[in-house]
Amino acid sequence: MSDGPQxxxxxxxxxxxxxxxxxxxxLAPTMGALHDGHARLLGAARTLAGPPGSVIVSIFVNPLxxxxxxxxxxxxxxxxxxxxxxxxxxxxxxxxxxxxxMYPGGRPEVTVDPGLAGQRFEGEFRPGFFGGVLTVVLxxxxxxxxxxxxxxxxxxxxxALVRRMIxxxxxxxxxxxxxxxxxxxxxxxxxxxxxxxxxxxxxxxxLPRALLAGHAAARGGADAVLAAARGVLAVQPALDVxxxxxxxxxxxxxxxxGPALLVAAARxxxxxxxxxxxxxxxxxxxxxxxxx
Ligand code: PAF
Numbered sequence: 001m002s003d004g005p006q007x008x009x010x011x012x013x014x015x016x017x018x019x020x021x022x023x024x025x026x027l028a029p030t031m032g033a034l035h036d037g038h039a040r041l042l043g044a045a046r047t048l049a050g051p052p053g054s055v056i057v058s059i060f061v062n063p064l065x066x067x068x069x070x071x072x073x074x075x076x077x078x079x080x081x082x083x084x085x086x087x088x089x090x091x092x093x094x095x096x097x098x099x100x101x102m103y104p105g106g107r108p109e110v111t112v113d114p115g116l117a118g119q120r121f122e123g124e125f126r127p128g129f130f131g132g133v134l135t136v137v138l139x140x141x142x143x144x145x146x147x148x149x150x151x152x153x154x155x156x157x158x159x160a161l162v163r164r165m166i167x168x169x170x171x172x173x174x175x176x177x178x179x180x181x182x183x184x185x186x187x188x189x190x191x192x193x194x195x196x197x198x199x200x201x202x203x204x205x206x207l208p209r210a211l212l213a214g215h216a217a218a219r220g221g222a223d224a225v226l227a228a229a230r231g232v233l234a235v236q237p238a239l240d241v242x243x244x245x246x247x248x249x250x251x252x253x254x255x256x257x258g259p260a261l262l263v264a265a266a267r268x269x270x271x272x273x274x275x276x277x278x279x280x281x282x283x284x285x286x287x288x289x290x291x292x
Contacts, residue, residue, distance in 0.1 A: 010097065010101055025049070033076040042086065044176065056095060057095070076194060117160060117252045154275065207275050214226065
């Protein structure tokens with residue numbers, strides 16, 4: 001194994017390191033607090049880059065995507081542990097800028113508008129979130145100029161919106177989705193899981209169980225999926241559900257027969273979790289399914 005990745009904290013250092021990189025360059029954008037889900041993301045990036053290519057991991061807790069009442073200050077920052085994981089996954093470069101380095105003029109005046117799909121679901125519950133995500137992703141793409149960028153499927157709406165931005169703004173990068181990693185109890189791994197008490201975690205498990213039940217009911221059509229998922233959620237009233245819905249994977253509008261996503265978001269204690277499962281809806285009875 002090498003000595004670990006090079007660390008760049010400024011745009012100038014990143015540009016100097018990037019100029020020496022051999023392609024394909026693969027970007028794995030993260031907010032740090034790296035866990036097994038990220039390890040999978042970084043592993044996928046390494047495979048896509050191959051031996052000749054280069055992997056850049058960005059670690060930046062992006063203030064632009066946090067609302068005033070969200071957990072920006074509380075968000076875990078674990079750079080040393082993150083660097084060890086990047087080394088283990090054979091990343092070549094870690095770009096870990098400060099907020100002042102990323103936004104030298106403070107909050108940017110010009111930002112990316114995530115459009116209609118960005119107002120639904122997470123966009124409704126977290127106003128401004130996707131504008132912040134897409135703006136920083138666009139900046140990171142410009143700064144690192146990758147051939148490929150990897151994004152986790154756990155953040156399915158983010159993935160869909162990044163893809164839409166790539167298409168709508170003619171960006172020259174391939175987006176590769178990476179499957180969600182789950183703990184043995186079924187909970188999707190997330191940096192925020194560390195906030196869960198044992199009791200919160202027991203409550204949170206209703207979320208993946210509901211998705212599993214919905215998935216198992218897919219052959220029965222959209223109504224059966226939603227009834228199965230909501231049935232599981234209903235027996236855990238301590239889980240405060242924001243939404244559980246069937247959506248089109250690209251637009252997050254109403255799901256149609258064919259590939260669809262069952263998406264859900266809920267709070268266990270003070271911790272908000274999101275999760276999703278892909279399924280295929282049969283032709284019959286699958287229309288008009290994406291209501292809250
Ligand atoms: O998914 C994340 O960790 C963040 O939203 C991202 C893509 C790194 C942008 O800050």
